[in-house]
Amino acid sequence: MDQIKIGFIPLNDSAPLIVAKEQGFFEEQGLDVALCREVSWSNIRDKLVFGEYHAAHMLAPMLMSTTLGLGSVKRPLVTAYSFGLNGNAISVSNALYEEMSRYESQLVLKPEKSASVIKKVIRARQQSGAPKLRFAVVFPFSMHQYLLRYWLAEAGIDVEREVHITVVSPPSMVKALEEGLIDAYCVGEPWNTHAVKQKVGVTLITGYEIWNNAPEKVLGVRKDWAEQYQEIHEKLVLALYRASEWIDRPENRDALTAYLASPQYIGAPIESIRNALNGEVCNPGCSTCRRVPNFSLPFKYLANFPWQSHAEWILSQMKRWHQISEEIDVAELAKAVYLTDVYRSVLEKHGVKLPSVNGKEEGVHSEPWLLEGVEVGEDCFILVR
Amino acid sequence: MTNAMSGYGLIRVMLVDKDMGRSALLAQALTDHGYEVIARVEPGPGLLSNVARFMPDMIVVDTESPDRDILESMYLLNEHNPLPVIMFADEDNERVIQEAIRSGVSGYIVRGVDMQRVKPIMSVAIARFREYQALRDELKKTKSELEQSRLVEKAKRLLMQQKGVTEQEAYEAIRKRSMDSNQKLYEVAETIISVLE
Structure with missing residues (x-):
């Protein structure tokens, strides 16, 4: 494969792709990646399904809907990397x-x-x-x-x-x-x-x-592509992990904001991009910005770990809102779409300590906690008052 | 509507394209092929209300339109009756969709419309989108060729004025530099202009 084409939508959480490209993390893995800015999620899905793109910045639930053929051609998609939590x-x-x-x-x-x-x-x-x-x-x-x-x-x-x-x-x-x-x-x-x-x-x-440390975007690839180009897929995951690590360092914040603001990526003013990265919710007067430190989590708390329990929650909501049939085996489908083992095997080779389980209990931890000695974020749901 | 759904009559097509020139050409082509184009609209957040107003059997949309995703929500809506669904959600048509996506066009149809009857409409759309693209590429090429010769002319003029050489000598100088440096004529011209101007 000469060049890997990856589609993305102009959003703050496309940052790992932009950083991996600009800071040379793709190159470090010997990957020649072209990033293609897209105008719609439908285009991203269609171009991935029909091989115009090899991988894509995708909404996590799109992987399930495309795998099931809801509103699109039915084609199994998989992921082994999460772009981060919240946002x-x-x-x-x-x-x-x-x-x-x-x-x-x-x-x-x-x-x-x-x-x-x-x-x-x-x-x-x-x-x-x-x-x-x-x-x-x-x-x-x-x-x-x-x-x-x-x-x-x-x-x-x-x-x-x-x-x-x-x-x-x-x-x-x-x-x-x-x-x-x-x-x-x-x-x-x-x-x-x-x-x-x-x-x-x-x-x-x-x-x-609403949901502490909820999943958001993932790197979507076709299941057959992941099987055929296993090595390239693993290199992509590693390059993106390195990028996420870079994004998390406070000293890189200004460089990150400048990358994101440039017209070929997000093309929004730096002032609009910066607040969320700093964990601030802007108010109309901008005088009393509310602090929400975890507004977006690019790396901390295993933010890039593709939890099958996240996929299960998504599927449970698809059932709740009658998008999918009650018959669907949620655990089975979550396992098929979320390649947690692939993520673990890639990162463990590079000395990253990860939990041995692919899922966790959601909605029960109100504080960060230790899972097999690794710090994981809280995961509670909102209690409306 | 009932006609199309029962398999008789014309399929009522709505075109969504931010390039109104292209959509006019496509509308004409579809009309020539005996199809009925009931509306041509530009994309925008008001797209759904246009769908509700015109109630097309089929929507052909330019995939560079940022508002294509709006059409995906029809999949979930019940109030826009009859319920439109994304086109070609069946695998027999994969080749057509693939070609369509490469050409920058996509389509959505009302549930119940016969796929076989809308395939020719997509084929016309794909052909028109490709022709239009070729036309635009050709225009761009012509424009850039014009631009390039304009640069060479300008560089020649500057050399003649500032170095006191003849037009022939000026041209030879540019050509020689182009061959020596393995650059295009207009690239050499650009350098000369940047130095002398």
Whole structure:
């Protein structure tokens, strides 16, 4: 194979690809990689399925939907590397924020209350005959879809009946909110902070606060490709691991931000990109940025470890929202798509200490904890107040 | 709608393309082939409301449109009746999809429309997208050839003015440098311009 083509969407969490390319981690592995910026997740999926791309920056749930042939050609996809944890957030239009403020002041500082206030707005709108609230997510099969639904449902909102959920691609989100085509959205950074800085919206809650240290993007490859080019696949995983390690070092933050901001990668202003990397949720006045240190986790707490228990949660949500049949064997499918063993074998060869298990109990740890002597992050779900 | 679903009548096609010139050409080609193009729209977050308004049997979309993902959400929606689904979700059509994706076009159809009847529409779309691309490449090439000869002319003029040589001598000098340095004529011209201008 001469050149490896990898598709990505302009988002902060595409950083490991950009850094591996710019800092020479791909080259170190003898890989010649071309990064191809894409405009839609559908294009990424189709080009990967039909061999235009060898690998791709993908929404973790897309691997399951494509493996099952939901809304696309059926083709088994696999992953052995996670781009990191968390990184998305829910933002609302200025108008909706104002509507919410009638029930609760200073909502930017009370993420745990945001969903129950949305519920009050929904009930008031029902009374007055106002239209349903319109939410956008980035793809039908995305963590954004499941985290948004989880958050709304926890507050007692009937997601199927009481709101509209539509799809808008990440770079178009801010425009859609500005044009009043949607009232709120769940998207990855920098597109929440960007909306705030453009004075188009207000960020209510981060994904981290809905599910602590949730999975997000993964390196998707075709199963047959992973088998045929096992060695190249392993080198990709190692190069990306090195990049994630580099990203995590505070002294590299400025260089990272500059890479991401450049037009061939994300092409958003440095100011919009920086906050999430620094663990800050921006407020409209920007005077009282809220600290959420784990807003995005590129490396710490085994952030790149492809947990099969993450895949199982995703599949359980696909069942919950009737995207897949009850018959599907969740554990079996999670095992087929998440090549945790491949990740472990690649990294252990380089002296990285990893747990011997492929899954962990989710939703029970409220503090970082030790798994076989390795530090793992908390994994609790939101309790709506 | 009922016509298309029962297998009779024209399939009502909606084109989504950010290049309205290309979509006009495709619309004409489809009409010439006896298909009905009911709407040509530009992509944008309002795409779903256009789908609801025109209720097409089939949507042909340019894959460079950033809003293609919006169409994927139709897979989940019940309120836009009849429910459209992504085209070619069956493996018999893989070759067509692959060609379509390479050509920068994709399609979605309403559930129930016969795949065999929409295949020719995709073939026309693929052919038109390719022709259009070839046309654009050709234009780009012509433009850059013009640009290159303009650079050489300019370098010649500068040499004539500043070195007092004839046009023939100036050209020979550029040509010789080009051969010696294994650079294209216009590349040498660029260097000369940057030095003399």
